[in-house]
Amino acid sequence: AKGEGRNRFHYFTPSMQRYAKHRMRLIQDLRHAIIHQEFELYYQPIICLQHDTCLKAEALIRWRHPKRGLVSPIEFIAVAEETGLIIEIGNWVFQQAARQSALWRDRFGVEVQISINKSPVQFRDEGDSFESWAALLKSLKLTNNNICVEITEGLLLDNSQTISSTLATYRESGIQVSLDDFGTGYSSLAYLKKFEIDYLKIDQSFTRNLDSNGNDFTLCEAIIVMAHKLGMQVIAEGVETEYQRQLLADAGCDFGQGYLFSKPVPAEEFEQAFIIKAKE
Ligand code: C2E
Ligand code: CA
Ligand code: CA
Numbered sequence: 001a002k003g004e005g006r007n008r009f010h011y012f013t014p015s016m017q018r019y020a021k022h023r024m025r026l027i028q029d030l031r032h033a034i035i036h037q038e039f040e041l042y043y044q045p046i047i048c049l050q051h052d053t054c055l056k057a058e059a060l061i062r063w064r065h066p067k068r069g070l071v072s073p074i075e076f077i078a079v080a081e082e083t084g085l086i087i088e089i090g091n092w093v094f095q096q097a098a099r100q101s102a103l104w105r106d107r108f109g110v111e112v113q114i115s116i117n118k119s120p121v122q123f124r125d126e127g128d129s130f131e132s133w134a135a136l137l138k139s140l141k142l143t144n145n146n147i148c149v150e151i152t153e154g155l156l157l158d159n160s161q162t163i164s165s166t167l168a169t170y171r172e173s174g175i176q177v178s179l180d181d182f183g184t185g186y187s188s189l190a191y192l193k194k195f196e197i198d199y200l201k202i203d204q205s206f207t208r209n210l211d212s213n214g215n216d217f218t219l220c221e222a223i224i225v226m227a228h229k230l231g232m233q234v235i236a237e238g239v240e241t242e243y244q245r246q247l248l249a250d251a252g253c254d255f256g257q258g259y260l261f262s263k264p265v266p267a268e269e270f271e272q273a274f275i276i277k278a279k280e
């Protein structure tokens with residue numbers, strides 16, 4: 001009745017109006033950004049803790065907004081997912097990463113495996129035709145683990161039959177798979193043997209407070225032992241200090257990623273610091 005209607009409007013507060021306006025603006029800007037190619041990939045090295053070498057990098061998207069400058073993915077990925085714009089953005093990320101890996105190979109003769117983040121929404125898309133991805137990889141001659149796809153635990157709760165056959169297709173095309181943010185989601189350890197996963201990425205919330213006799217260290221050690229027994233390698237995220245690096249290396253962790261080694265940087269900077277330097 002009348003009171004109800006008034007109530008409903010009552011809840012549409014000025015701050016909600018501002019939020020709705022901000023969101024609409026963001027969606028418009030994102031559409032514009034896709035057309036005008038305002039995105040860039042930054043690369044963060046993934047370091048082999050046993051040999052101190054860099055053969056992998058994670059590609060992280062940045063948005064060079066004409067007015068706002070560099071915008072973090074935290075600000076726009078969720079909205080891109082809700083609106084489906086992530087499909088086009090995700091395809092661009094894949095193509096860009098594949099071309100970059102081929103370029104580094106051709107220019108410097110080194111194979112850098114590039115990891116890309118793939119949203120669960122991209123897997124649910126009917127038009128997620130893997131064929132166009134596979135065709136690009138083939139034409140660039142990238143069929144030997146040059147690309148890795150990072151997925152999150154939530155995805156494995158989806159229709160597991162579809163997901164597991166998609167992951168099998170990846171394997172056939174020479175794409176590896178990482179389980180991102182491990183330990184923060186709804187993980188059931190049963191998923192780990194059901195899906196073919198190459199790397200577990202221990203979430204930064206565990207590495208942050210590492211201490212040789214703390215609970216987080218015990219958890220990291222246990223994850224590493226378990227992953228190795230299941231035939232997976234482990235990447236620790238958010239490694240910021242030498243102490244954390246040492247503890248993880250001693251615990252047998254395979255790779256580390258974090259500000260200790262480098263923050264994510266533009267391709268040319270990555271090239272200088274981790275490809276050209278390594279060859280000298
Ligand atoms: P993520 O996949 O977990 O990526 C790691 C995030 O941790 C990155 O933030 C990285 O800059 C940050 N990081 C790396 N080392 C350290 C460290 O030592 N300390 C701390 N405090 N942080 C560190 P970024 O680049 O802001 O990305 C945030 C999230 O946005 C990513 O989290 C990922 O979920 C999403 N994202 C980024 N690029 C893409 C993309 O191309 N597609 C999709 N779907 N999502 C993306
Ligand atoms: Ca990631
Ligand atoms: Ca992560």
Ligand code: CA
Binds near residue numbers: 181
């Ligand atoms: Ca994350």
